[in-house]
Amino acid sequence: MAKKITGPQVLTANQLSDGMAVFLSNDNVWLTSIENAQFARSEEEATDLEACALPAIRSNDIVDPYLIEIEETEAGPVPVEFRERRRIAGPSVQVTFNTRPNGQLALAS
């Protein structure tokens, strides 16, 4: 049954190996950036997009796929939900040790 959607959707999941958030790209590749994510603009497309997760689930590359609603902006797709925006941005916390100011945690040297 087609999903009810209120705006464009992209497909996200977590990588099995490290839990990192990933997004299905236009090339059907799972990337850590949402920038080139594949859109679903109708309920039928949303159903089809969800089905695209199956190969990566079967190959044990990703877990827990789900659709998120995004807004299309000049800077690229931006999730509507605050949670998903944070999930993409990474922790906002300036951890005193081993972190860079842009919110991306740096690997301990």
Added chain:
Amino acid sequence: MYRYDEFDTTFVRQRVDQFRDQVNRRVSGELTEEQFRPLRLMNGLYLQLHAYMLRVAVPYGTLNAAQMRKLAFIADKYDKGYGHFTTRQNIQYNWPKLPDVPDILDHLADVEMHAIQTSGNCIRNVTADQWSGAAADEVEDPRPYAELMRQWSSLHPEFSFLPRKFKIAVTGAQADRAAIAYHDIGLRLKKNGSDEIGFEVLVGGGMGRTPMIAARIRDWLPKQELLAYLEAIMRVYNLHGRRDNKYKARIKILVHELGAEEFTSQVEEEYTRIDAPRVMPPAQELERIAAYFAPPAFDDLQDDSPKFMQHEEEDAAFAQWVERNVAAHKQRGYAIVNVSLKPVGGVPGDASSDQMRAVADLAEQLSLDEIRVTHEQNLVLPHVRKQDLYRLWQELKKHELADANIGLATDIIACPGLDYCALATARSIPISQDISNRLGDIARQREIGDLKIKISGCINACGHHHAGHIGILGLEKRGQEYYQITLGGSGDERASVGEIIGPGFSSETVTDAVETIVDTYVGLRQNGETFIEAYRRVGPDPFKEAVYAAH
């Protein structure tokens, strides 16, 4: 400290081997995620917002130096050089990779640690007063009973699939530093009229979306009957606890719905049916466990140390640290040192691997090899000679661990919130940092006095906001964070649930609101009242008026 016997060692190693096999089968696809999820959760491994999170148990908050060094080693080798100490006295790593987790568990087993009972619908890691075995005001060290409960609950078939998670806290003192009234079961060692020591038993406390203060169902229970009585409580819960609705499945709901009197009556009736001698371990086993918690080899000292008193007189910053961070010890000439993990503007509960190693070294040199983790996300060196306090303070300063703010406005509890947690609805840590920076001037903090600010990033209340004098709950509405403020909560022996004061605040304005509340208190307090004392006298209205007039 408790040392593993052969059974413990074998059990923990077997669990590591089993989990290694489970991870291998998950990676190879032999196990689906649905099959694997309960297995990883039984080993403390969550999938969070950006990565896996491993929650390692620190039983009743007690560690030795070797264990702390191992935690530092794991932080460096498998994570990003830090760990987060939690409100359940555990430590969480925010960035482990799935294939590494069996190795991490193996390293933990080397120092008699694990991640069992840190997740799932089981009896979770038992927490305790962080000053156990050291506090001047305790009637008895509660940790042997905490260890007994750990052993009793770990493999108990009746308790592996409870309706919901189940949390027990224990204290040996009248002053409640373990928030026992906010636990599913809270236990306090106390004396009866004949000077015998037993347990006061509280049941049905909890935070979450339905905060409740536990009901006292036994004023005094003989110590040797503890496990049998707990088993009666668990059986009543297992029988009647709701499994159809996870939001109504905690024992607090059962106690509330049955009423404390009826619940107590059912427990007492069940208790008469339990074969108590079968449940309780033999006396020699109790003695064996208790022996591990025998007081360490204290030096025979005078209570007053001239050296310490001289430093206190000559160094005002040291004296302030002593006043806030040092507590009375039961042993003459010793003191309890609280090590703040709340630098102004820092992340509550986070410690770098360097800081962990520094604390380990200091514990070994100056605290008889003992460290404690507190539910308020600080550390404790429980057995420090007063004559060593100045040296210890100087060493702590070198590692940014000497903030003299225990119990003050910047000693904030904050859950990981939406910076890490998959369940969170808003961020907690940046709010705590902002408040800490705003109120951080030490003279101002001291002027404000005792104040507990607690922040949760969702209704699950891991940041204990219900028990905050000022509680902050982060929620999300129309794509934006907003923060609800509660006042008047307390997690101590006069436990109370905070009351919501009105509409929430944005992330930009919540710190202003907190500051207004604090300033209002300072303006209305009488005769040295603390915040909570003043609040209990005047109620919420003056604070509401000030906050909503100003915003």
